[in-house]
Amino acid sequence: MEYLKQGKDILLKVSDLDLDETLDCGQAFRWERTGIGPDCAYRGYMLNTPLHVAAEKDHFRFYDTDEETFINVWVPYFDLETDYSEIKKILSEDAPLSKACAYAGGIRILRQDSWEALCSFIISQNNNIPRIKGIIGRLCEMYNGFPDFTGMKGVTPDDLAPLRAGFRAKYIADCVSKLNSGEIVLENIKELPTEEIRKILMTIKGVGPKVADCAMLYGMYRIDCVPMDVWMKRVMEQFYPEGFPEFVLPYAGIAQQYLFHYMRTGT
DNA sequence: TTCCAGGCGTATC
DNA sequence: GATACGCATGGA
Numbered sequence: 001m002e003y004l005k006q007g008k009d010i011l012l013k014v015s016d017l018d019l020d021e022t023l024d025c026g027q028a029f030r031w032e033r034t035g036i037g038p039d040c041a042y043r044g045y046m047l048n049t050p051l052h053v054a055a056e057k058d059h060f061r062f063y064d065t066d067e068e069t070f071i072n073v074w075v076p077y078f079d080l081e082t083d084y085s086e087i088k089k090i091l092s093e094d095a096p097l098s099k100a101c102a103y104a105g106g107i108r109i110l111r112q113d114s115w116e117a118l119c120s121f122i123i124s125q126n127n128n129i130p131r132i133k134g135i136i137g138r139l140c141e142m143y144n145g146f147p148d149f150t151g152m153k154g155v156t157p158d159d160l161a162p163l164r165a166g167f168r169a170k171y172i173a174d175c176v177s178k179l180n181s182g183e184i185v186l187e188n189i190k191e192l193p194t195e196e197i198r199k200i201l202m203t204i205k206g207v208g209p210k211v212a213d214c215a216m217l218y219g220m221y222r223i224d225c226v227p228m229d230v231w232m233k234r235v236m237e238q239f240y241p242e243g244f245p246e247f248v249l250p251y252a253g254i255a256q257q258y259l260f261h262y263m264r265t266g267t
Numbered sequence: 268t269t270c271c272a273g274g275c276g277t278a279t280c
Numbered sequence: 281g282a283t284a285c286g287c288a289t290g291g292a
Contacts, residue, residue: 026273121273128272131290166288171275208275229273260273 001080003070010062010070016084018106019055025261027218028110029120029133030146046077047113048145079108079221087251094248096239097255100262107257110218114186115149115179117219118201121211122171138163149179171206178204190220197222223253235259 001014019040023031031044034052041054051074052063062070075081088105092098112120119139124132140146142162155176157169165172178184184204189197194216201212210229216222226232226244236243239259248255 124272125274126272126287127274127289128291131272134290164289166290167275167286168288206275210274214273227273231273264273 001075005067008064010065010067011056012060012062012080013058014060014078014080016088016106017060017078017080017108018104019053019060021104021106021261022078022108022110025104025107025257026129026264027257028112029124029129029136030140045146046073047116049073076111079111082108084108084254087254091248091251091255091258094245096235097248097258100255100258100266103262103266104258107261109221109223109254109257111221112218114190114215114219116146118175118186118204118207118211118215119149119172121214121218122175122204122206123165123168124214125168125206125208125211127168135163135165135168149176152176153180168206171204174205175207186219194222194225217253217256223251224249226252226256229260231260231263232256235263 001012003010003012005011019042020033023042023044024033028044031042033041034043035041035054039054041052043050043052045051049069051065054061054063062074065074084105088101092101120132120136123135127135136146139160143151153176155173157173160169160172163169179186184200189200192200197216197220198209198212201207201215202209207215210227213225213227217225217227228236244252244255
């Protein structure tokens, strides 16, 4: 990974990054493609830090981005200091994973904010991606940006009716309540063993194993977590009835992302 | 009209 | 602990 400043923009050179594969593969819901066809560009946010990013010939252009924001926000968000070539090399020892990596090798795991990821994946349950985006979009309209949970203190399901989140409104309210009371402190539990974090997150109404694993994988960078949705269950039944091979386990969450995308959009 | 969507809570055995 | 069923909403 290397970058240079060009006027107000930052130009990034990095391998193993495809904006479509990374920003539009169901791990984050606040990115909109602005480019037409091969002219690939996105606008979106990490919490309330905006970004307009475009893929150009041999680099990515981060429009109107100062160096401090780039280093502190976007380098970790896009996981730019992780060598995905090396990880793919390891994973490709396995046949199905080799295909999945070749199919969409530009996927990266986005290191999102823990609260934003938790809230987003509570909304994601039994839901489709366009509607998830709609609900989160209305949440941001309601609070003039993605709210911090402290800004939602005392919120009731009725208050959230304009989101049209359906039965998920009461889950969001319970999550907000537990975070504001201090019953759960995300910054603290981040450091605990994965199993303990999962158990704590699952005390929130509407957070089961799948949502908890998404919150950990995307919001706490626990890349050993494998969110088991309907697609991954099919993958596991079909290719890994005995579970992943041992050498995959440390990167199982990343493997999951390649396989999930391959299963959903590939052949 | 019916079915389904990156699940989960609840009831029941 | 395993298995069925309802759940809000909206698009196909």
